[in-house]
Amino acid sequence: MRPTTNDVRNIGISAHIDSGKTTLTERILYYTKRIHAIHDVKGKDGVGATMDSMELERERGITIASAATYCQWMDHEINIIDTPGHVDFTVEVERSLRVLDGAILVLCAVGGVQSQSITVDQQMKRYNIPCIAFINKCDRSGANPTRVINQLNKKLGHSAVAMQLPIGLEMNFQGVVDLVTMKALYFDGENGEAVRMEEIPESLLTAAQEKREELIDTASIFSDELTEAVLEEKDISADILLEAVRTGVLSRKITPVFMGSAYKNKAVQPLLDAVIRLLPCPADMKNEALTMDEGEAPITLSNDPDKPLVALAFKLEDGPYGQLTYIRVYQGTISKGATIVNARTGKKLKVGRVIRMHADQMEDIAAIPAGYIGALFGIDCASGDTFVSPGLNVTMTSMFVPEPVISLAIVPKDNKSQINMSKALGRFTKEDPTFKTYVDEETNETIIEGMGELHLEVYVERMKREYGAEVTTGHPRVAYRETITRKAEFNYTHKKQTGGAGQYGRVAGYIEPIEGNDFVFENRITGGSIPTQYIPACEKGFRQCMIKGPKLEFPVTGVKAVIYDGAAHSVDSSDMAFQAAARGAFLEAYAKAAPVIHEPIMRVVVETPTEFQGAIMGLLNQRRGMIVGSQDEGHMTVVEAQVPLAEMFGFSTVLRSSSQGQAQFTMEFALYKQVPQSISEKIIEEVAARKRNVA
Amino acid sequence: MKLLAEAQRKGTLINLRDRYIHMLKNELIYSHPLRHIGHEGENIIQEGGFGAVLSRAGVGKTAFLVQLALYAMLANKYVLHISLNDPVDKVTLWYKELFNGLGQHYKIEQMNQLLQTILPYRFIMTFRVSSFSIPKLQERLTDLSEQNIFKPEIIIIDGFHFDGTTKDFLMNLRKLALKQSCRIWFSVHTHRHEESDPDGMPVRLSMIEDSFDLIIKLEPTGSIIRVEPIKGMESHDNRQPVYLDASTMLIKE
Numbered sequence: 036m037r038p039t040t041n042d043v044r045n046i047g048i049s050a051h052i053d054s055g056k057t058t059l060t061e062r063i064l065y066y067t068k069r070i071h072a073i074h075d076v077k078g079k080d081g082v083g084a085t086m087d088s089m090e091l092e093r094e095r096g097i098t099i100a101s102a103a104t105y106c107q108w109m110d111h112e113i114n115i116i117d118t119p120g121h122v123d124f125t126v127e128v129e130r131s132l133r134v135l136d137g138a139i140l141v142l143c144a145v146g147g148v149q150s151q152s153i154t155v156d157q158q159m160k161r162y163n164i165p166c167i168a169f170i171n172k173c174d175r176s177g178a179n180p181t182r183v184i185n186q187l188n189k190k191l192g193h194s195a196v197a198m199q200l201p202i203g204l205e206m207n208f209q210g211v212v213d214l215v216t217m218k219a220l221y222f223d224g225e226n227g228e229a230v231r232m233e234e235i236p237e238s239l240l241t242a243a244q245e246k247r248e249e250l251i252d253t254a255s256i257f258s259d260e261l262t263e264a265v266l267e268e269k270d271i272s273a274d275i276l277l278e279a280v281r282t283g284v285l286s287r288k289i290t291p292v293f294m295g296s297a298y299k300n301k302a303v304q305p306l307l308d309a310v311i312r313l314l315p316c317p318a319d320m321k322n323e324a325l326t327m328d329e330g331e332a333p334i335t336l337s338n339d340p341d342k343p344l345v346a347l348a349f350k351l352e353d354g355p356y357g358q359l360t361y362i363r364v365y366q367g368t369i370s371k372g373a374t375i376v377n378a379r380t381g382k383k384l385k386v387g388r389v390i391r392m393h394a395d396q397m398e399d400i401a402a403i404p405a406g407y408i409g410a411l412f413g414i415d416c417a418s419g420d421t422f423v424s425p426g427l428n429v430t431m432t433s434m435f436v437p438e439p440v441i442s443l444a445i446v447p448k449d450n451k452s453q454i455n456m457s458k459a460l461g462r463f464t465k466e467d468p469t470f471k472t473y474v475d476e477e478t479n480e481t482i483i484e485g486m487g488e489l490h491l492e493v494y495v496e497r498m499k500r501e502y503g504a505e506v507t508t509g510h511p512r513v514a515y516r517e518t519i520t521r522k523a524e525f526n527y528t529h530k531k532q533t534g535g536a537g538q539y540g541r542v543a544g545y546i547e548p549i550e551g552n553d554f555v556f557e558n559r560i561t562g563g564s565i566p567t568q569y570i571p572a573c574e575k576g577f578r579q580c581m582i583k584g585p586k587l588e589f590p591v592t593g594v595k596a597v598i599y600d601g602a603a604h605s606v607d608s609s610d611m612a613f614q615a616a617a618r619g620a621f622l623e624a625y626a627k628a629a630p631v632i633h634e635p636i637m638r639v640v641v642e643t644p645t646e647f648q649g650a651i652m653g654l655l656n657q658r659r660g661m662i663v664g665s666q667d668e669g670h671m672t673v674v675e676a677q678v679p680l681a682e683m684f685g686f687s688t689v690l691r692s693s694s695q696g697q698a699q700f701t702m703e704f705a706l707y708k709q710v711p712q713s714i715s716e717k718i719i720e721e722v723a724a725r726k727r728n729v730a
Numbered sequence: 731m732k733l734l735a736e737a738q739r740k741g742t743l744i745n746l747r748d749r750y751i752h753m754l755k756n757e758l759i760y761s762h763p764l765r766h767i768g769h770e771g772e773n774i775i776q777e778g779g780f781g782a783v784l785s786r787a788g789v790g791k792t793a794f795l796v797q798l799a800l801y802a803m804l805a806n807k808y809v810l811h812i813s814l815n816d817p818v819d820k821v822t823l824w825y826k827e828l829f830n831g832l833g834q835h836y837k838i839e840q841m842n843q844l845l846q847t848i849l850p851y852r853f854i855m856t857f858r859v860s861s862f863s864i865p866k867l868q869e870r871l872t873d874l875s876e877q878n879i880f881k882p883e884i885i886i887i888d889g890f891h892f893d894g895t896t897k898d899f900l901m902n903l904r905k906l907a908l909k910q911s912c913r914i915w916f917s918v919h920t921h922r923h924e925e926s927d928p929d930g931m932p933v934r935l936s937m938i939e940d941s942f943d944l945i946i947k948l949e950p951t952g953s954i955i956r957v958e959p960i961k962g963m964e965s966h967d968n969r970q971p972v973y974l975d976a977s978t979m980l981i982k983e
Contacts, residue, residue, distance in 0.1 A: 661849065665818075
């Protein structure tokens with residue numbers, strides 16, 4: 036019998052890079068009998084963890100694409116999305132979180148809450164995803180789960196509460212005490228598959244009782260039944276306690292913390308129990324779609340498999356049999372042979388093969404009902420597209436996609452590479468909304484844009500490996516912008532009477548800087564000095580100028596254009612004439628409006644052993660960085676700074692050499708800021724040189 | 731371009747944007763509510779001197795200190811904010827919220843732009859209470875000043891735990907403050923049922939009272955918090971009382 040949605044958990048595993056989430060997923064798959072042997076990420080057998088399906092990921096020991104897989108535990112079906120941990124790929128994480136109902140936040144017992152965990156946690160907050168925490172690597176020297184729990188509370192503002200107590204730590208880590216059942220759990224057998232339940236060791240009894248009190252105290256806020264039981268000093272059953280914790284988890288008010296060591300095969304099974312017991316099923320979560328007919332009014336979807344279909348394509352992959360589209364069904368059922376509509380394009384599609392993914396192997400199934408995650412073959416779409424039943428016109432809310440901050444010119448080595456490169460780019464842009472590509476009209480170069488150096492590097496490598504496209508890359512270029520700093524008036528007449536139909540249009544008004552918007556157009560014409568039908572043409576003219584700034588041809592942002600007067604001619608005025616007039620007016624005013632260049636500033640967080648913090652601050656300072664602060668974390672120090680992206684190239688190499696390889700950093704886009712005069716002159720020279728080369 | 735550079739060198743070039751930001755800063759500094767209880771907020775104490783802000787938990791010590799810091803930053807003074815309780819993110823948020831609050835209060839639109847220009851005057855350091863020590867602070871400050879990264883003129887220490895053993899610490903810290911030519915402000919946490927001397931200073935702290943040149947007490951009364959100087963300021967009759975608005979945590983007259 037098919038399980039009901041109450042028996043389904045769609046979960047993600049999110050964490051800082053190298054916290055061991057891929058290893059954890061591997062163990063989960065092993066214990067749920069989806070795989071029959073364990074291969075470690077950087078294992079000697081060279082097989083790699085099952086979830087890292089791409090060759091490149093195996094080589095680098097990191098997870099790039101989120102592979103979806105499913106497994107069964109205690110008659111429940113768990114769909115797992117393994118998410119990448121590096122900040123350059125956060126759009127992957129964001130997309131994965133969008134389709135999840137719950138998540139496991141994996142933390143390292145030694146490293147604790149690291150900078151990436153903070154980014155991932157913010158994303159979980161944005162999508163309102165309940166989570167449980169798993170403190171991994173309790174067997175490592177320096178492991179301290181209590182410190183990590185404190186960090187969860189302090190740094191992430193969680194109300195974290197321990198559900199377990201470690202039995203021994205570091206080398207002596209043997210198992211955990213379950214604070215709900217008050218039993219000690221040990222993991223025997225070659226791969227820790229046999230769970231042995233025993234009485235709590237005498238030495239830990241007091242500590243366990245104290246921690247259980249804490250747990251009950253925290254959970255009692257969410258359950259009257261539990262509060263009553265506490266007040267009446269009754270025995271508290273596991274069910275009552277877990278139900279209270281679950282209520283807290285669903286409202287994101289508490290984060291239950293589990294601990295163990297995935298690598299040493301310890302305490303993974305209790306985590307799986309917790310996924311079933313504490314994380315929500317699809318029916319617990321409220322999902323909304325936007326109706327396209329009624330001005331994008333939100334409607335709540337019901338988790339009913341018999342209602343009209345609403346499904347979201349959250350990931351694409353190029354497989355040996357064509358495009359593989361991962362989907363999450365929110366309402367209705369998607370079944371083999373059915374006709375569905377892509378809400379974005381309005382195209383009707385026929386569903387071919389419906390499958391369930393298990394890393395890079397697959398299993399054919401007949402249908403994917405509401406609440407489930409699966410994949411389709413032979414469907415042409417982009418990631419983020421919504422599929423609906425014919426007649427239904429809704430779309431899932433658009434996902435937050437940041438603008439790219441860095442670009443790189445790529446040139447194929449030969450003709451064959453050229454063809455393969457375009458295939459690869461077509462695929463990548465469909466898969467990843469933060470990865471963009473275009474051909475520069477002036478230089479005729481193909482430009483790729485993305486979220487960071489590593490982001491683009493990985494795609495260049497994937498082009499070589501997966502598509503055999505050999506390309507040479509230019510220097511990475513920063514996405515500068517232009518903007519104005521003061522108000523400037525314009526009064527421009529566009530007049531052309533050189534044979535044929537004449538052109539006439541006059542626009543008068545001003546442009547001024549605005550914060551928080553790229554472009555705002557305001558029409559203050561009274562008395563019809565410019566006829567209403569030409570107003571959109573004026574706006575269009577201004578917008579055309581915003582694409583390429585007159586100063587250095589960078590996009591222009593933060594401009595408000597106001598027109599308050601003008602003139603038209605009964606015969607010679609046209610849309611074209613007013614567009615040209617607006618363009619002329621913009622150029623006239625722009626020069627007077629003190630234009631400046633803005634550059635992307637990145638928020639850089641460096642985690643370093645304390646002895647190197649002075650050197651690291653020096654490094655950041657040399658790179659025009661503004662150090663926001665330094666945070667003392669015992670033997671580690673976290674330095675946070677805002678550094679221009681243009682200065683961050685090659686930072687990882689320098690950082691490694693100045694910290695004996697012990698410091699690591701993450702970086703994400705923070706804001707656009709005006710470039711200092713000296714740098715601005717350098718940029719102007721560079722642009723001029725580039726133009727000369729093209730000419 | 732050469733002409734521009736020449737004008738800039740001679741100082742005859744007037745950058746309108748900079749002038750506007752400068753005007754905004756002056757406007758805010760002029761409205762500094764603390765000028766009624768002393769001089770400009772940051773100059774109430776001398777170089778090497780200590781100031782303390784006293785109150786119970788949650789009354790607004792941090793908010794008060796952050797506002798002192800903000801006014802100092804507006805006056806182009808370098809502020810080192812040391813927090814022993816909160817992570818850097820949270821301290822940053824305090825500054826952002828209170829600065830935006832000031833913007834709303836004085837109806838200034840370009841607050842974001844203004845904030846960006848004063849942020850280089852701030853450096854946040856966080857320590858764990860247990861690991862905060864003068865040698866460590868000295869080491870960090872040397873790191874910063876040797877590389878010409880930051881040289882504080884005002885230091886704010888938020889979350890320090892005062893007890894009987896603090897006297898020596900304060901003595902050594904004063905030496906450091908004198909060496910660095912900076913002023914130090916502390917937040918001092920008092921307790922509801924604590925005994926106080928007639929000045930309002932908790933008896934627990936009377937031993938170290940003389941270490942401070944200035945002591946300000948925050949006393950909640952209903953929806954407002956009275957800012958009451960209890961040491962270091964001559965009482966003059968025409969002085970207007972200063973309050974903290976409990977909802978916005980902003981200082982107002």
